[in-house]
Structures are given as C-alpha cells and as structure tokens.
Amino acid sequence: MPPLFDKPIGQLEPDSPSALHDVQEALHAHAARIESEDCSGTALLVGAELLRWHEDMHSHPTLKLLGGFVVDDPGISNHHVLLTAAPLAGAVLYLNHDGDTRVVFGSVEAFLEATRQARARGGDVEELHPRISPSATDQEGLTALIRRLLESPEDEDLAVQVIPSLDLLDLDLLRESATHENFFISEAVAMEIEKRPDEKLREIAVLCAEHKHPQAAKAGKRALAVEERRRFEHAGPSQS
Numbered sequence: 001m002p003p004l005f006d007k008p009i010g011q012l013e014p015d016s017p018s019a020l021h022d023v024q025e026a027l028h029a030h031a032a033r034i035e036s037e038d039c040s041g042t043a044l045l046v047g048a049e050l051l052r053w054h055e056d057m058h059s060h061p062t063l064k065l066l067g068g069f070v071v072d073d074p075g076i077s078n079h080h081v082l083l084t085a086a087p088l089a090g091a092v093l094y095l096n097h098d099g100d101t102r103v104v105f106g107s108v109e110a111f112l113e114a115t116r117q118a119r120a121r122g123g124d125v126e127e128l129h130p131r132i133s134p135s136a137t138d139q140e141g142l143t144a145l146i147r148r149l150l151e152s153p154e155d156e157d158l159a160v161q162v163i164p165s166l167d168l169l170d171l172d173l174l175r176e177s178a179t180h181e182n183f184f185i186s187e188a189v190a191m192e193i194e195k196r197p198d199e200k201l202r203e204i205a206v207l208c209a210e211h212k213h214p215q216a217a218k219a220g221k222r223a224l225a226v227e228e229r230r231r232f233e234h235a236g237p238s239q240s
Contacts, residue, residue, distance in 0.1 A: 023067045026084040027054055030071065030108065037112060041119045043074040053079075062095060065158055070095075071111070074124065082108055087141030088165060094129065102164040106134035132195050133164035142166060143173050156182050163188040168196060174204045178220075183213030190219035197227040 031050050039046055045053055053070040057063055057079075063070075067085030071092070081093045083103075092105040105111040114128040136142045142165055149159040159177070163185070168174065177189045190208035193201045205227055208220025 023058075023069060023084050024054075026067070026082070027051070027069050030069075030082060033108075034071075042115050043072040043125075044115060045070065045072055049073070060095075061155075061158060062093070062101065062161060065155075066093065066162075068093060068095075071108075072115075072125075074126075078126075080104075080111060080125065082111075087136050087138035087145055088162065091134070091136070091165075093161070094126070100164075101161045103133045103136075103162075104129040135167040136162075136165040139167055139169070143170050146173060146177070150176065150180060150185070156180070157184060160184050160188045164192055166192065168192060168198070168201060171200070171204065174201070175207060178204050178207035178211070183211060183216040186211045186213070186216035187219040190216065190223045193223040194219070194226050197223070197230040199227070199231065202227050 027050070031047065034044060034046050034050070037044065050069075050071070053073065057070050060068075062068065063081060065085075066081075066083045066088055068081040068083045070079045071082050072080045077097045078099075079095045081095050083089060083091050083093055088103060090107055091103045092108060092111040093102065094104045095101050105114065111125075114125050118125045118128055142162060146159050146162060146166075149155045149162075163177065166173075174189055178186050180186055186208050190205060193205050193208070202224070205220055205223040209217055209224055211217045211220060
C-alpha cells in the first residue's frame, strides 16, 4: 500500500485542490488494499460504498481538518475514519456522534486486526478500543495544530478530539489548554490526566479543578483524586 499523505501543518489548506487530491489518492489506495481483505461479517466499506461514504462525509469538519475518510458503517451513526493528513496521518479515528471522538488505532493495520478479532468473537470493534489513545508520532506537529485550533473560536472544539493523542509532555500547551475559556478543552485535558496520572501533571490537574465551569472543574478534581491515589500507592505503607 502506498504511503499515506503526510504534509506539514499549514502547507495545505483542507479545501485546496492538492489536499483533496491527496485524500482521494489515499482513499483509492485503501480501496485497493481492502479488496484482499475478507470483509464478510464486518462493517467494512468496500468499492462503491467506500466512495459513496466519502462523497457524503468529506465536508465534515473533522474529516476536512485531518484529511479523513470513513472506512466502515456499523449502522449506528458512528464510524471509523482513516486519517491522511499530518500530524495524525495513517491513524484511525472513531467519529462518535454522541460521545468522545478520538484516535483509537495508530494504523489501519491495527484497525483491521481489531475488526478480525471482533468478528471472531462475535462482538463489535468498539469493544476493542484502547482506553488510552495511541500517542501521535508527530508531537511537534500535533502541538502546532492544537495551538492553531485554540486560537480560532470557530475551530477550538476540534482540539478536544485530538488532545487524547498528546503524550502530555508539553506542559506549556497543557497549561494553556487547562485554563482555556472553552471548558470542553480543559475537561479533555483533565480526562487524559485521569487516565495517565503523573506527579508532573499535578499542577495541570489543579488548573483544571480551578476552572470556572463546574464540568471542567469536576473533571479536574477527578484527575487530582486519581493522582493522589497513585502517590499514596507508590509511597507504600508508612513506617511506624
């Protein structure tokens, strides 16, 4: 399968002819790849259906931003989306219309393997989603993208969908996000700290807990509680 499109952030606009061409090229490469896959008993899209869903969904804000196209249709209005644009090129995102949208597989191969496993066990791919999203390999590009989104009131909500792909090492970005006026952004940071508690993230959790919106503050307090528990367990029983 040819390598997926991977241009630096800002080099192409989502609606530019070059960007659209590259997404379509990746789409056709995936269509060719999926022809050799046994798709029976799965929700994978093939052939004309793959192209039809791309036509129907290509203007979705998340798909436009990340150069994505839908690769399955489980019939529940949620879809897995293969991303083709930096900084998440090659990853598979779960587009959840009524929940958390985030990257759930680091590659299309990992997604297809989960599809096979779900079929074998008679379950759904969603049941195999990892609790923690795989970290993007291009953290510098992801940081630049999030900062760009945070500066745009029209696009800032999209930052919530890619924050789970951070490795949580850029404390400056985390501080900026934790104190952002949009409480969904602060909440998203707190939720990731709750999943990945660390002493270095304690100050960020405090900022989230102090957010003026109660929903973000509640998430921050949960993250703090998890970190406190981690510290206690790490310290072990006190010596008398």
